[in-house]
Amino acid sequence: MGRWSHETSATVVGLERFPFIMTKRTPIYDQPSNVRAVEGAVVMDGPDHVEVAMTPDAAEETSERLLGAVFEARGKHRLDHMPHRPKD
Helix, strand or coil: CCHHHCEEEECCCCCCCEEEECCCCCCCCCCCCEEEEECCEEEEECHHHCEEEECHHHHHHHHHHHHHHHHHHHHHHHHHCCCCCCCC
16 A cells, blocks of 8 residues: 555544545645643644644543554554565
């Protein structure tokens, strides 16, 4: 599978799970989002002027999910560029 065929799923409140499919037109941003605490909520300003406000609990869970996805993506990147050892 190539870089653009990765498939995962996401859940939105009130909607069923739906597949997320990377295409060559899906932008991949290299700048981190800005995050701040505002009146007891956590607000993230992302690319394309996207602004998301979450409860602290939701933001904490999101941060754990993001970190897990980071480890997965970096691991896949490393394996894609590493020659595989022949079986003994």
